[in-house]
Amino acid sequence: DAGVTQSPTHLIKTRGQQVTLRCSPKSGHDTVSWYQQALGQGPQFIFQYYEEEERQRGNFPDRFSGHQFPNYSSELNVNALLLGDSALYLCASSLQGLGTGNTIYFGEGSWLTVV
Amino acid sequence: AQRVTQPEKLLSVFKGAPVELKCNYSYSGSPELFWYVQYSRQRLQLLLRHISRESIKGFTADLNKGETSFHLKKPFAQEEDSAMYYCALTGSNTGKLIFGQGTTLQVKP
Secondary structure: OOOOEEEOOEEEEOOOOOEEEEEEOOOOOOEEEEEEEOOOOOOEEEEEEEOOEEEEEOOOOOOEEEEEOOOOOEEEEEOOOOHHHOEEEEEEEEOOOOOOOOOOEEOOOEEEEEO | OOEEEOOOOEEEEEOOOOEEEOOEEEOOOOOEEEEEEEOOOOOOEEEEEOOOOOOEOOEEEOOEOOOOEOOEEEOOOOHHHOEEEEEEEEOOOOOOOEEOOOEEEEEEO
């Protein structure tokens, strides 16, 4: 089991552009969450997808959107990129969220640099 | 407000010394508390969670609801413990982890 896989690992975009990041959850997991980790900070929750719907959302603008596919994989889209969007984007997978003793597994992340 | 505070950005100790990484939280309700660790060039991984009350790699953490703290402790630090440690919480069935800013633990030989 490869665990949570993310692509691409690194990318550079220009201000105003759009970016799509991809995530495949750990085998057997049906819930995917996305986090943004700025340099020197802890991860911040963006949103969570379960059954192809956004279930929870953090304090992020509508420029951040996502999607979950029937195979549970997920995409994070960011439109109109700002310099402040430069960060490590982490994907996390679990089985039907927390509170049930299930463990959340993280991917290695996608480093986004906006210039 | 829901918040996790790790007051130390860097904790440097010598091998064999005791370690305590501090974590305080603010949450209205009954949160579940976690410690995550990130070793150099590796992904974020769960170290321990308060509900399991287990010891992992010699680390323990006790939830103190009165002081709203969940400090991570180890009696004798090892060089391989050098890593970034994050304290995190979630409310029941919210599915959302709230992280602290992290503490870098540096264990010197």
